[in-house]
Amino acid sequence: MVEGMLMDSRRDFIHAGLVGIVGEGNVLTGELDRVLYAVGRSWLGRTWMAQGLPVPKADFIVQPETEEQVAEVLRLANRMRIPVTPFGGLSSGMGGTIPLYGGILLDVKKLDRIKKLDGRSLRVRVEAGVNCWKLEDELNRAGYTSGHLPASFFCSCVGGFIACRGAGRLSTKYGKMDDMVLGLRVVLPSGEVLETPSVPGHAVGPDLKQLFIGSEGAFGVITEAVLKVHPMPEERRFRGVMFPDLHSGLEAMRRIMRMGVVPCLARLYDEEETQTRVRDAWGVSGEGAFLVLGFDGLERMVELEERLALNICEEEGGRDLGAEPGEYWWEHKYDDYYPTAKSVKEYQALLGGRQAGATTDTCASYDDIEKIYWEMRETFMNQFGEKYGGWFYGHFSHWYKNGAMLYPRWHLYNPPSGEELVKLYLKVWGALVRVALKHGGVLNHHHGIGRILGEYMPEQHGVGFQILQGIKKTLDPNGIMNPGVLGLS
Amino acid sequence: MKIREIAEKIAICAYCPFMCKDICTVYAQTKRDSLSPTMHEYLLWMILEGRMAYSREVGEILYEACSGCLLCQSWCASKQDVPEKVRTARMDLVELNLTPQPIQQVERSTVNLHNPYQEPHEKRLIHLAQTSSSRKGGGLLYFLGCTAAYRRPEVADVALRLMQRCGEPTQLLEDEWCCGLPQYELGLMKAVKQLAQHNCEAINAQSVRAAVTSCPECQYMLNQVYPKLGYALNIPVYHTSQYLKMLMDAGRLKLERKLEPSTYHDPCYLGRRSQIYEEPRAILRRLSEDFRELRWSRDKAYCGGGGVAYSITYPSNASKIGVKVLEEAEHLNVEALITACPMCKHQLLNAARGRIQLLDIAEAVELASRP
Numbered sequence: 001m002v003e004g005m006l007m008d009s010r011r012d013f014i015h016a017g018l019v020g021i022v023g024e025g026n027v028l029t030g031e032l033d034r035v036l037y038a039v040g041r042s043w044l045g046r047t048w049m050a051q052g053l054p055v056p057k058a059d060f061i062v063q064p065e066t067e068e069q070v071a072e073v074l075r076l077a078n079r080m081r082i083p084v085t086p087f088g089g090l091s092s093g094m095g096g097t098i099p100l101y102g103g104i105l106l107d108v109k110k111l112d113r114i115k116k117l118d119g120r121s122l123r124v125r126v127e128a129g130v131n132c133w134k135l136e137d138e139l140n141r142a143g144y145t146s147g148h149l150p151a152s153f154f155c156s157c158v159g160g161f162i163a164c165r166g167a168g169r170l171s172t173k174y175g176k177m178d179d180m181v182l183g184l185r186v187v188l189p190s191g192e193v194l195e196t197p198s199v200p201g202h203a204v205g206p207d208l209k210q211l212f213i214g215s216e217g218a219f220g221v222i223t224e225a226v227l228k229v230h231p232m233p234e235e236r237r238f239r240g241v242m243f244p245d246l247h248s249g250l251e252a253m254r255r256i257m258r259m260g261v262v263p264c265l266a267r268l269y270d271e272e273e274t275q276t277r278v279r280d281a282w283g284v285s286g287e288g289a290f291l292v293l294g295f296d297g298l299e300r301m302v303e304l305e306e307r308l309a310l311n312i313c314e315e316e317g318g319r320d321l322g323a324e325p326g327e328y329w330w331e332h333k334y335d336d337y338y339p340t341a342k343s344v345k346e347y348q349a350l351l352g353g354r355q356a357g358a359t360t361d362t363c364a365s366y367d368d369i370e371k372i373y374w375e376m377r378e379t380f381m382n383q384f385g386e387k388y389g390g391w392f393y394g395h396f397s398h399w400y401k402n403g404a405m406l407y408p409r410w411h412l413y414n415p416p417s418g419e420e421l422v423k424l425y426l427k428v429w430g431a432l433v434r435v436a437l438k439h440g441g442v443l444n445h446h447h448g449i450g451r452i453l454g455e456y457m458p459e460q461h462g463v464g465f466q467i468l469q470g471i472k473k474t475l476d477p478n479g480i481m482n483p484g485v486l487g488l489s
Numbered sequence: 490m491k492i493r494e495i496a497e498k499i500a501i502c503a504y505c506p507f508m509c510k511d512i513c514t515v516y517a518q519t520k521r522d523s524l525s526p527t528m529h530e531y532l533l534w535m536i537l538e539g540r541m542a543y544s545r546e547v548g549e550i551l552y553e554a555c556s557g558c559l560l561c562q563s564w565c566a567s568k569q570d571v572p573e574k575v576r577t578a579r580m581d582l583v584e585l586n587l588t589p590q591p592i593q594q595v596e597r598s599t600v601n602l603h604n605p606y607q608e609p610h611e612k613r614l615i616h617l618a619q620t621s622s623s624r625k626g627g628g629l630l631y632f633l634g635c636t637a638a639y640r641r642p643e644v645a646d647v648a649l650r651l652m653q654r655c656g657e658p659t660q661l662l663e664d665e666w667c668c669g670l671p672q673y674e675l676g677l678m679k680a681v682k683q684l685a686q687h688n689c690e691a692i693n694a695q696s697v698r699a700a701v702t703s704c705p706e707c708q709y710m711l712n713q714v715y716p717k718l719g720y721a722l723n724i725p726v727y728h729t730s731q732y733l734k735m736l737m738d739a740g741r742l743k744l745e746r747k748l749e750p751s752t753y754h755d756p757c758y759l760g761r762r763s764q765i766y767e768e769p770r771a772i773l774r775r776l777s778e779d780f781r782e783l784r785w786s787r788d789k790a791y792c793g794g795g796g797v798a799y800s801i802t803y804p805s806n807a808s809k810i811g812v813k814v815l816e817e818a819e820h821l822n823v824e825a826l827i828t829a830c831p832m833c834k835h836q837l838l839n840a841a842r843g844r845i846q847l848l849d850i851a852e853a854v855e856l857a858s859r860p
Contacts, residue, residue, distance in 0.1 A: 028521070028523075030523075030546055030549075031546060032523060032532065032546050032547065032550060033521070033523045036522060036523045036528045036531070036532065037522055037523070039531075040522075041506060041507065041527065041531075046531075049535065049540060050535075050538060050540060052540065063520065063521075089507070089510070090507065090522050090525075091506065091507060107520070107522075109520040110520050112520070129520070131511040133511050133512075134511060137784075141784065141820070151506070152506070152507070154507060154508050154509065154510055154511050154512060154564075155506070155507035155508075155510040155511060155525075332566075334508065334566070335566040337505075337506055337508055337566075338505060338508050338565060338566035338567045339500075339501045339502075339504045339505050339567060340501065340566075340567040341497065341498075341501065341567070344497045344500055344501060347500045347501065347503075347504035348497075348500045350504065351500060351503055351504055351531075351534055351538075352538060
């Protein structure tokens with residue numbers, strides 16, 4: 001394992017400084033803490049560990065309890081030129097919180113206060129460490145919802161999902177993080193605190209908050225956010241529809257969105273995922289591509305939206321399966337994330353670094369997204385799936401009037417071992433995201449770039465990447481903030 | 490290594506994408522990722538794979554990480570028993586002599602004093618009021634438990650007083666030892682067996698038709714764990730809530746007045762471990778016309794304070810655990826928070842500092858049945 005990067009004499013000095021700021025109980029330096037925080041649940045970290053490859057560790061895990069403490073830690077780090085990796089709920093699979101260069105891992109989860117719910121203007125002020133489930137629970141108690149229900153519901157926190165531009169199951173109606181944030185407080189590497197206006201709209205120049213949404217800790221530490229909230233819907237109902245094939249399902253969803261009907265939930269599974277995961281997890285059987293639809297809001301509106309959407313589905317060849325499969329899906333929406341004894345051999349292989357798998361989500365226009373799906377699938381199966389034994393399937397689950405998100409998942413059963421495995425893993429990523437780029441798609445839709453996709457950022461942004469580099473240089477001249485993330489140096 | 494026998498179960502939690510992380514009582518309190526179920530089970534997985542080894546640091550994580558509350562299982566779609574996995578690893582740590590200092594202290598206290606609190610054994614019954622301690626000749630045995638004996642004797646006093654008032658002659662064991670649940674959770678199996686053997690022989694030697702206890706941990710241990718260890722009791726063991734309900738149903742315990750609005754906290758071992766949810770509620774609905782449920786109750790009730798083992802070994806963490814229960818109770822705007830466990834009462838009292846009235850269920854019944 002790679003030790004922390006600091007020399008002993010500096011480490012002692014910095015440790016004393018950190019303890020002075022946050023207190024002894026909020027600075028973790030134990031070997032196991034540093035390993036576990038670095039490895040997390042990312043495939044990369046766990047495979048390094050399982051294969052006996054070096055794991056980069058932070059020198060200190062620091063858990064501030066106030067924004068002022070965050071600022072003081074950053075001032076210290078800036079003065080001492082120590083890397084700082086902001087850290088949230090540890091759900092990321094993109095490696096964005098792996099402390100590649102040691103230094104300080106800045107865990108924001110003790111900033112966990114829900115400060116003010118403003119029901120009249122439908123907004124809530126929360127600290128960055130507030131857990132997603134906790135937030136939703138508190139909002140529900142008061143009759144509101146955040147509309148943000150990601151797979152990481154039980155572990156992610158506000159700062160993390162803002163920093164990675166996260167999305168949840170209801171994003172088609174309620175938006176993803178880029179839409180949900182009204183305002184932000186961010187501690188800059190200098191220790192200064194930036195607060196953006198928490199207003200629904202403005203014309204006061206570029207929207208600075210958007211610079212930090214998706215910044216993955218490269219520009220500063222998000223400490224507080226004002227998020228939109230919504231009254232709990234009067235009615236919420238679900239429906240299952242089976243299409244003869246993926247194409248007809250995509251066409252139905254394009255037409256539904258174009259009409260201005262906005263389902264809160266719409267997940268269209270390709271034929272392969274329908275015949276495997278959907279069948280096993282939600283008990284839906286039948287040939288074709290399964291779509292689960294949900295609508296919420298005023299009962300009369302829900303009634304109308306559902307009817308209009310189902311008419312379109314029918315016109316595109318979809319077979320209405322009724323409310324039951326949709327309701328069952330909703331009630332059990334998290335169930336298939338819980339590992340079970342049935343698939344334990346696969347988990348053991350993944351934990352042991354003997355298999356590989358990932359999600360390469362992207363977003364593109366309606367014309368492009370279907371091309372990307374087919375070419376990604378072909379690329380994976382031809383270049384990797386056949387050689388190493390694997391599967392590829394996907395679903396489409398965040399919809400816009402102008403396009404949709406593709407969520408492909410892939411898995412390799414018999415890859416090589418050791419460093420060759422890590423190289424192969426990154427090669428699969430590269431091959432698949434280049435398909436997205438080739439057809440006008442993006443490197444990622446809602447998990448972020450982390451350390452896995454950084455090298456493709458210049459291809460994604462062209463001259464825009466130089467602009468990002470310039471912003472980084474201005475905000476973080478000493479390059480202390482999460483070095484390497486987003487491909488920024 | 491004992492964990493080898495449960496390797497597949499460990500893999501299930503180690504691979505889980507943190508589905509119970511913020512549910513976990515200890516993690517939610519400490520916000521330390523190494524203490525989250527996925528991460529400490531991943532640690533065990535790495536030990537099984539030979540990439541790590543048991544050490545004192547592993548011991549420190551595995552003892553601090555789990556209070557045994559089992560809340561994780563209530564949210565887990567695959568119903569994993571994380572405390573059981575932790576307990577198995579702790580048995581390995583005991584075997585390898587890698588337990589943290591507070592655990593060694595509990596072991597010494599158990600061997601020397603027959604309780605985990607480092608309290609003198611000869612003073613086990615001394616805190617009970619004379620009027621309520623009926624030592625011999627009862628048809629019913631009251632199993633006192635260490636927490637009622639040394640921390641919350643009023644809970645036992647009231648229970649005994651109610652039994653007497655209902656004409657139930659109730660006796661105590663002259664030489665009761667700790668039930669062994671704290672030691673069981675800590676993986677101290679040698680001590681557990683000694684305690685179980687002693688108590689089993691002592692109880693079975695009594696001429697009584699049943700035992701009653703106010704402590705859900707004791708009840709769970711006597712009813713469910715002793716038989717697995719080969720020490721089966723020849724009488725049933727009831728929790729006070731069960732017995733008081735039976736007395737009420739039989740018309741032997743009359744209520745004289747209604748209580749102010751109240752709510753109820755489900756103790757972890759009474760609820761999740763022993764599935765006793767209805768009896769306390771049946772009583773409380775008779776006590777108050779305005780009984781209000783906590784937002785998270787029954788199998789999803791928050792832990793009230795970490796249980797005996799955790800409160801002794803990690804008192805700083807444990808003392809803050811009950812705050813969430815208190816906050817939930819305050820949302821309901823009730824006069825009293827009632828529970829059915831001396832340890833829960835003790836921990837919640839410490840956390841509450843006078844914010845709300847805290848009562849054991851027997852105390853609530855006693856208040857309502859005073860002539």
